[in-house]
Amino acid sequence: MKKSPRIWPALAAPGASWLLTLFGIPFYAVACVAFGTIDPIFRDAVPQWNPLSWNFGQAHDVLTSVLSGPLQGVFLRTITYVIAAMILSFAIGFPVAYFLARHAGKRKLLLLTLVIVPFWVNYLMRMLAWVNLLSSEGLFTRFMGIFDVHYNWLDGSPITVVLGLVYGYVPFLILPMYATLERLDWRLVEAARDLGANSRQAFRLVTIPMAQAGMAAAAILIALPMFGDYYTNDLLSRSPRTEMLGNQIDFYVNNSQQPQRGAVLVLILSALLLVALSWYLRSTSRYAKERVK
Amino acid sequence: MTKLHLMLRRDFLRNLVITTGGLVVAPSLLSACGTSASSTGELVIGTPTNPTKLPSNGEAIADGLTEEKGTLEILNWADYTNPEVIADFEKLFGVTVKTSIYDTEESAIAKLRNGTFKPDLVIGLTDTVLARLSAAKLLQPINKSYIPHFSNLIDGLQNPYYDVDSQFTVANVIYANGIAYRTDRIDGSTFTSGNGYDAMWDAAHKGKLAVLDSYRDTISLAMFQAGLNDVNTSDADVLAAAKENLIRLRDATNPKVDIISYQELPAGNRDIAYTWSGDVLTALGYLPDGTSPETLGFWYPDQTITANDFYCIPKESKAPVLAHKFIDYILDTDVALKNQSYVGYQPALSTITVDNLLANGTIPESLKDSLVTPVKYASGQRLVSLSPDADALWLDVWATFTAG
Numbered sequence: 001m002k003k004s005p006r007i008w009p010a011l012a013a014p015g016a017s018w019l020l021t022l023f024g025i026p027f028y029a030v031a032c033v034a035f036g037t038i039d040p041i042f043r044d045a046v047p048q049w050n051p052l053s054w055n056f057g058q059a060h061d062v063l064t065s066v067l068s069g070p071l072q073g074v075f076l077r078t079i080t081y082v083i084a085a086m087i088l089s090f091a092i093g094f095p096v097a098y099f100l101a102r103h104a105g106k107r108k109l110l111l112l113t114l115v116i117v118p119f120w121v122n123y124l125m126r127m128l129a130w131v132n133l134l135s136s137e138g139l140f141t142r143f144m145g146i147f148d149v150h151y152n153w154l155d156g157s158p159i160t161v162v163l164g165l166v167y168g169y170v171p172f173l174i175l176p177m178y179a180t181l182e183r184l185d186w187r188l189v190e191a192a193r194d195l196g197a198n199s200r201q202a203f204r205l206v207t208i209p210m211a212q213a214g215m216a217a218a219a220i221l222i223a224l225p226m227f228g229d230y231y232t233n234d235l236l237s238r239s240p241r242t243e244m245l246g247n248q249i250d251f252y253v254n255n256s257q258q259p260q261r262g263a264v265l266v267l268i269l270s271a272l273l274l275v276a277l278s279w280y281l282r283s284t285s286r287y288a289k290e291r292v293k
Numbered sequence: 294m295t296k297l298h299l300m301l302r303r304d305f306l307r308n309l310v311i312t313t314g315g316l317v318v319a320p321s322l323l324s325a326c327g328t329s330a331s332s333t334g335e336l337v338i339g340t341p342t343n344p345t346k347l348p349s350n351g352e353a354i355a356d357g358l359t360e361e362k363g364t365l366e367i368l369n370w371a372d373y374t375n376p377e378v379i380a381d382f383e384k385l386f387g388v389t390v391k392t393s394i395y396d397t398e399e400s401a402i403a404k405l406r407n408g409t410f411k412p413d414l415v416i417g418l419t420d421t422v423l424a425r426l427s428a429a430k431l432l433q434p435i436n437k438s439y440i441p442h443f444s445n446l447i448d449g450l451q452n453p454y455y456d457v458d459s460q461f462t463v464a465n466v467i468y469a470n471g472i473a474y475r476t477d478r479i480d481g482s483t484f485t486s487g488n489g490y491d492a493m494w495d496a497a498h499k500g501k502l503a504v505l506d507s508y509r510d511t512i513s514l515a516m517f518q519a520g521l522n523d524v525n526t527s528d529a530d531v532l533a534a535a536k537e538n539l540i541r542l543r544d545a546t547n548p549k550v551d552i553i554s555y556q557e558l559p560a561g562n563r564d565i566a567y568t569w570s571g572d573v574l575t576a577l578g579y580l581p582d583g584t585s586p587e588t589l590g591f592w593y594p595d596q597t598i599t600a601n602d603f604y605c606i607p608k609e610s611k612a613p614v615l616a617h618k619f620i621d622y623i624l625d626t627d628v629a630l631k632n633q634s635y636v637g638y639q640p641a642l643s644t645i646t647v648d649n650l651l652a653n654g655t656i657p658e659s660l661k662d663s664l665v666t667p668v669k670y671a672s673g674q675r676l677v678s679l680s681p682d683a684d685a686l687w688l689d690v691w692a693t694f695t696a697g
Contacts, residue, residue, distance in 0.1 A: 038681070041336060041428050042402065070689075070696035077697070135562050154562060155500030156547050238506070238551040240543050240697040251695070254397065256508075257684055 027270070034059060034263035045259040062264040071248065071265075078245040081158065082226045085165035086219055089173045092166065093218070097177035102186070112178065119171045127164065127235040134160065134236070156239025164232040169222040176221060180214025181207075213287045220280045224273055245269055336424040340525075340677050344454035347427045347461055353434035354613050361612040364389045365619060368401060368412035374623075375635035382622050388615060398422045405431045411609040414616040417465065419602045420455035421678055426605070432461045433608045439617035442624035447643045447667040450601060454675075462603040463620050466571065466638040467665045469673055470510055470598040473558055473573040474565040476590040476659055484592035490518035492592075493567055496545045503549035503557065503566040504542070508691035509676050510598065511550070514567050515539045517596055524598060524674045527683030536690040543694060550695060555579060555637075558589060570663040574656060575637030586657035593662040599673025601641055630655070639664055 032047035035054035039046050048054055065071040096115065104111050118126070133140040134153035141153065153160045188210065192202040208215075230246030245265065252262030339345030367374075371394045379390045393410065395401040398418055402425060404410050418426070426432050437443050440463065443451065450464035472484065472492060483492050493502065493514065504511045513524040515538035521531055542548060549557075554566035559579040573591045580586065604623075606616045622628055629640035634655065639645070647664050650656050656664070665673075679687065 042406075042425055044399065044403075065692065070693040074696045135560060137561060152500050156549060234551075238549045239547055240550060240695045241547055243695050243697050247695070248692070251691075255506075256688055257681070258688060261688075 030263050030266050034260055034267055036260065038257070038260065043257040045263070058258070058260040059264045059267075062261050063268070066268060074243050074245055074248055077158075077243070078227060081162050081165065081242075081244060082223055084162045085169070085226055086223055088162065088166045089170045089222055090215070090219075093170045093173040094177055094215075097174050097181055100174075100178050101181035101184075115174060116171060123168055124231065124235075127168070127232060130164065130167070131235055154236065156237045156241050158237075158242050160236045161233050161242045161244075164236045165226050165229065168229075168232055169226060172225075173218040173222050176214055176218040177211070180211050180217075184210050213284045216280045216283045220276060223276060227269060227273060336428055338424045338678055339420070339453075339455040339457070341454045341675055344452075344457050346457040347423070350427070350430045350432060350434065350461075350608065353436040354439075354617070356436065356438045358614045360386060360388075360614040360618050362388060363612070364391050365414065365612050365615045366412045367392045367414045367416060367619075368395055368404065368410075369393070369416040370395065373417055373636060375632045377635070378623065378628055378632045381628070382619060385622070386615065386618065390619075402426065402429075402431075405429075405607055408609070411611065412607055413610040413612040414619055415605050415607060417602045418605060419600065420453070421676075423455055423462065423605075424678070427461065431608055432605050433610065433613065434460050435463060435606065435620075436617060439614065440621040440624065442621050445624050445626060445629075445642045445644050447641055447670060449667060449671050450641050453601075456603075462605050463624070464641040465602045465604055466636070467599065467601040467641040467670055468569045468571040468638060469593060469600075469663075469665045469669065470505075470513070470567065471570055471594055471663065472565060472592040473554060473568050473576065473663075474590050474592070475558060475561070475563070475588060477588055478564045479590070481590055481592070481659075488518065489592050489594055490514065492565060494518065494542050494545055498564050499546050501562070501564040502546045503551060503554050503563055503568075505567055505569070506550045506552050508687055511567065511694075512536075512539065512687060512690055513598060513674075513676070515542065517594065522596055522674060525677050525679065525683075527680065527686065529686055532686050532690050536693055539690065539694040543697070559584070570665060571638035573660060573663050574633075574639065577656070577660070578637065587659045589657070590659045591663035593669065597673055598676055599665060599670045600675065601670075643667060 029047060032049050033045045035056060036048035037046045037055060066075055100108055100112055132138055189202050189206050192206045197205065228246045230244060230250045233242055233244050233247055249262045249265045253259050337345050337347055365388055367390060369392050383390055393412060395404065401415065401418060402422060406429060443463065446464050452458060453464065456462045504514060512535050515535040516524060519534060519538050554563060554568045555572040555576040556579050557563045558566060559576045570591060573589055576589055577586055580588065604620045606613055610616055623632060626642060626644040629642055629645060633640055647661050650664065651658065651661060
């Protein structure tokens, strides 16, 4: 019996409903807050549900600030920190995933568990632990003192914030990278070696292209939360010199009387992330087509 | 004991709210300015120069009633009342006290507004939200016949400007803004020779200095340093000058902007911090073992901000008599001292003086200036609510400063 082609869209219905309920509607609510008004008595957001009545005054102000005002620096800094943290995360996480996938042998599961176990501890607790370790009398600071490295890690240093982001998110890179590398057809690498490629060439010309989709997924997976992260900076720096976009959103939503501005920033950030996500979708789609060929 | 939530509260205390002092602003007026009204009522906000009697909201409970039995539900900041004080109260009245926590004043108002949670007593709100509570008719009048210890309050707070005759509120703690510092790293005479505020702009403290993560307080610091004293200004030029001053501070010292100096100063991670006086009293509890309390110092500027919070009883309280009794109980000098030993912040009682706190060893000599006397309280500047337009100007200054 031939099944109706309608069955396939129907199968997508639960997922689509899920997305609509838990993403579409909340996202629309954020837009309604961003383009809504403020309760004159209680100073909380009054969402404007009718798009025809949206007020773009606050959005204009925030966008101006992002393009040429004080928020411009925050945006550029956030992008810089996230890119730096992503590069470092790959530098640390890729070799770990590669080792686990190719050379861990029977100990693979054990080592994978050991990589993941520390991250069962709550993110906040781990960051608070680092605050203690990095304080002037902290163990890490004293340990580095042995090597005559005297650095005030907690004086609002960008390095500390970037390292904090790396520490916080690197396992989320290792896992998808491991999953990708473990499923690679390593016979292709062996074939490349047989055909005269040295190990570097095989890695660059075979392994990396095959792992590209996984790398893109891992990059997206850690970049998205990093862009909205505010507590890493809150705990490890709290200096205006390291202010990130998430901190500004937190301020406007939780501690100011202008929650609309926070909502506008959320929309701008979402637009930025949409660009990154589009790149990911295009690159995975291209990769899939190449594989089919 | 963590004071993080307490400090978060302190942060929020000063993220002030709505309109200009001493004015009555109807929603319709604000609507005409481009906002749509979704609440009813009007805001009545008192200022020191224009004290306000809040609109009535029904009658207070009658005199001479017997307190309710069962449970007293309190809505409070985390760690803001000594558990031993609560246990003593439970024992004395044969009741159970159940405490629910709020972490911002906004969330407390939301809980009171939605009507699903009906606490009998709220502790720690400030005058900045009082106008809203009053407009929404969420509070019941206080019957002072149940609170004989009311007379222990300092004079200025028996009849506060934000609630003339203390119709709906009873003051709790008082505090002032000032500079806390490590006496082993900074000479106290720094603050008394010349403009003491200059110390916050001293590049020698780079990386070891903090300001409050509270835009009203920290922008006011920049104003005080420049000799400007109107901490409720809506003058764009004054705020522009404050902004330049803050940028100068930022460039010179790379300050931390947070509310945890009560931990970081005793831990030795900071030399100096602009903070609330109650924080430095709290900081005593965070000093490492073997560190002298004299390690901490506090400079109380002549020109600064003073503030307080209060107790209030919701209109929907199911145990209003018991709530009154609790307020009276905690206004007793001995009980208040016991509470302070846990909370840190200074009770707003005239019976608790610098001399008796020094005498009983509650505070060290180096911190005696952190205490707010009635005279100091009266002479301090008050942060009052701003109009939305003025608030936007202040937020622009803050955004520029915090954006680095």
